[in-house]
Amino acid sequence: MRHTISVLVENKFGVLARIAGLFSARGFNIDSLAVGETQDPAVSCMTIVVNAEDERILEQIKKQLHKLIDIITVIDLTKKEFFERELVLVKVSLDKSNKANLEKIAHKFNAEILHSDKESAIIEAALEEKNIEEFLSVLKEFGIKQLVRTGKIAIPK
């Protein structure tokens, strides 16, 4: 099962390495991770998405996270209701024939074309996870040259 875990941490060096180490020591791959400052510059929020094949091990990891110095709170949002968004920047191949089509797609997904020239375009969208997948599958038809994603962030309802 896929879990979205929100962790508030003291903004000190070494915290990220310790948290990442906790997951990797137990063979857990982090699907996505987004780390940024909160309203308090001394505190960062990490949003971690993991696919837990063994729920018991994830429970252990969460308990160990709680015990780490510099960790303030650990909230598993999976069973809560939350708003979530992920940001993607995508460079796609483009020519005259499909520019109008790209604009139509941008409009549909509330995406923004940041740049376009004769060969390519860069497009940006902030969407829910399920819509990101749909957006990317539509863009695949153009040919994706480069794709950068932020990982999901979430805020409880």
Place this chain on the structure above:
Amino acid sequence: MRHTISVLVENKFGVLARIAGLFSARGFNIDSLAVGETQDPAVSCMTIVVNAEDERILEQIKKQLHKLIDIITVIDLTKKEFFERELVLVKVSLDKSNKANLEKIAHKFNAEILHSDKESAIIEAALEEKNIEEFLSVLKEFGIKQLVRTGKIAIPK
């Protein structure tokens, strides 16, 4: 000086912990980090923002990154031209008197109000770094209850 570093890595467990460990072993705090899949599910892209007080040490870190197994490329975008965006979700205090004002701000920053009730609203925006700071300073007047940021992602021009 602030650096934005884009690292392509094999999507395997342990890679993130090793990279985070490289920075923390040298006393570097990562300001923000965004990790997500690329167009190739076997490859992830990490966008790392660090403030380097000592440029020579950062150069050493970058060289060591290059040598790590599972790291494909390391690009310091700092001296290149790139498009950048960061996504924020913000929960602010709200009452009848300032709802119209929030809508005006959302319009100005091309932000979206995802939810609002009698006490609060959740607003989302994807902006350049400098505009994020301005957006957040405007929202401070409402009272920020919760703030989650993805960290910056970037794509070369």
